[in-house]
Amino acid sequence: MAHDLHALDDAYLAFWREYQLCTLTTLRPDGTPHVVPVGATFDPATGIARVISSRGSRKVQNVLAAGDAGLRVALCQVDRARWATLEGRAVVRDEPEAVADAVRRYAERYRQPRVNPERVVIEITVDRAMGRA
Template identity: 85%
Template sequence: MAHDIHHLDPAYLAFWREYQLCTLTTLRPDGTPHVVPVGATFDPETGIARVISSRESRKVRNVLAAGEAGQRVALCQVDRARWATLEGRAVIRQDAASVADAERRYAERYRQPRENPERVVIEITVLRALGRA
């Protein structure tokens, strides 16, 4: 079920604030999907979803391999019959302000992340929202 990204249902937004693990799907350079569990946050006001990660992870390398324009990705979470998917274009942010902001958002939804000097942010500009929450 598709949702209007600019007018998301309150239940859908509430689902994105719950403590739920997600999966992030990126594409390897050979075009095959790479799906991994992640913690993620979504800011509906800006239409940005964020995943914190180590810069050497496969998911980060997949996004970087796509070039400056970024890579199309899918971020999904499931809880029994409730599910939500955010599709969009991902880029990597490495500056300290972006990383600190993403860590703060992650701490609000999950817990304070461990120290990681190699941390970067997978920043997803959401273009499509799907699901049933």
């Protein structure tokens, strides 16, 4: 079920604030999918979803391999019959302000993450929302 990104309903947005684990699907350079569990946040005001990660992780390397244009990805979460998917273009950001902002958002939804000097943030500019919340 597709949703209008500019008119997401309260139930859909509330689902993205709950403590739910997600999956992030990226594509490897050979085109095969790489799906991993992640914690994620979504800011509907800016249309940006964020995933914090280590610089050397496969998901980060997949996004970086796509170059400056970024990589099309899917971020999903499911809880029984409720589900939500955000799709968009992902880039890796390593600026201290961007990482600190992503960590703050992650801590609000989940918990304070461990210190990680190799931390970066995968920022997804969402252009499609689907689901049933």
